[in-house]
Amino acid sequence: MCDGNLARSPSAEFISRHRAGEGSPWSFTSCGARAVRSDRVMTDVANALGELGVPSAGFHSRQATTSILREATLILTADARQNAWIVEETPGLFRRTYLIRQAARLLSDLPGGADPVAFLERVKDRPRPDDDIDDPYRKGPEAARRAVREIDEALAIILPAIGATGSAHSG
Template sequence: MFVCTGNIARSASAQYLAAAMLEDGSTWTFNSAGTGAMVGAGVARHIDIELAQRGAQYDQHLAKQITERLVRESALVLVMEKEHLDWIVHEWPQYRSKVHLLCQMARVQKQAGKRVDPVAFMMQYDEEPLAQDEVADPYLRGPEAAKVAVQRIQEALDIVVPWLGN
């Protein structure tokens, strides 16, 4: 599951870009939610253009609030900022081991190697994320901010999704 604040820009982008990367027959499913979700809203303006240009199907998106059930049922919870990690851990500390920044997971994949089970590795990984692991919020910041955010997310997913395998 991918998490950001409103669930209309970054986490939604990650969900639909990751889904577009899956091979036929994959057992993975992707979900997204927000720590302060704009419940029921579609994908944000400018983000929609970036997703469409990358061939991601997002038109059925309805933003939703993160819940304990969503966290419990997710193999990993990949967030966009340390603030999201802190919020989730404050609400549900028992799930700390499965919450990490998306770009952090992409960065540390090199340490783990492609043959290591990514979920098991991340569940054991306990180093604090770096500032460079955050994806800045593009909401209401125009088309360039949307492009930068979606590109960062795509680059991270280009590492994470193949590592997850099928």
């Protein structure tokens, strides 16, 4: 989840789907706290995803709703503003909501055989300032590349840890 559902959260959705593959037991979707109606991700973000070999076709932005969020096993946000929005809108989802880099940081210590979602709930800490991923909206191609790279690096830890893929990606 991010603000406009045009850059960071769709990047996480597309990277997750691509890295997990078709046989994954997980499904991935994205939404925004203040979603902008669009049928494509930002051009700079689409280009950055393409540089990783991640397709971004078939996108439609979605507004975050209580029902969408309640269906999620795990909610990953781009920055602390979205966490605050979720807690305000649906306080009961606090234990399932993490900044994407926070989740990666915590899951890097996941003991073998442990349930990753239960582990996250048990070790949840306060997000750190460096857990935020800056919004690349209208900031140019380098900002888009940086955001996509940071999301990809976090997902390289998260996806294998939750059993969404067999191993960390290469490249």
